[in-house]
């Protein structure tokens with residue numbers, strides 16, 4: 001036992017490298033993963049619902065896009081592959097997750113367009129055409145709200161944010177909270193107990 005959480009900054013757990021395979025929109029992905037990052041052994045079912053149900057960016061979209069809490073990078077890699085000219089910012093507090101996302105971006109041929117960063121290293125003046133997240137619910141409600149208060153205002157005026165949250169982990173109360181904060185929120189899809197929320201200004 002090391003006491004590591006998937007959102008630990010520097011996981012002490014030995015990495016135990018492994019691969020995660022999945023398909024999105026007819027494209028197959030084999031990404032590197034490791035112990036000490038979120039859902040290291042398989043594509044998280046919530047992330048799978050998000051990538052299946054949300055509207056992936058158009059092929060000619062340029063972004064920039066933001067993936068909040070990139071983990072080993074499945075969302076980032078799908079965004080970068082779906083929009084081959086787009087820049088994607090992949091942000092995580094976990095160094096191992098950032099390293100894996102950088103390696104996986106290179107393996108899908110997007111090393112030059114994926115910017116992997118710790119939260120404080122994202123340029124303050126950057127706004128995003130799309131924000132995507134399977135957010136870290138387990139950090140606690142107040143911290144989650146703080147995270148969303150920090151990043152959602154970085155949405156460009158006509159931008160769209162796509163979030164997935166399990167209903168039993170508070171998907172519907174998060175929906176209500178976002179509305180209270182003044183966002184337009186649509187429950188775009190609901191599958192396997194997950195809510196896919198589409199958030200706009």
Ligand SMILES: C[S@@+](CC[C@H](N)C(=O)[O-])C[C@H]1O[C@@H](n2cnc3c(N)ncnc32)[C@H](O)[C@@H]1O
Nearest residue numbers: 006007038047069070071092093094134135136
């Ligand atoms: C539910 S996981 C999703 C990971 C990945 N996007 C996926 O779909 O497999 C949430 C991620 O958020 C990260 N995280 C936790 N707190 C964060 C914060 N304050 N800022 C950015 N990322 C954070 C965790 O380290 C974790 O990788």
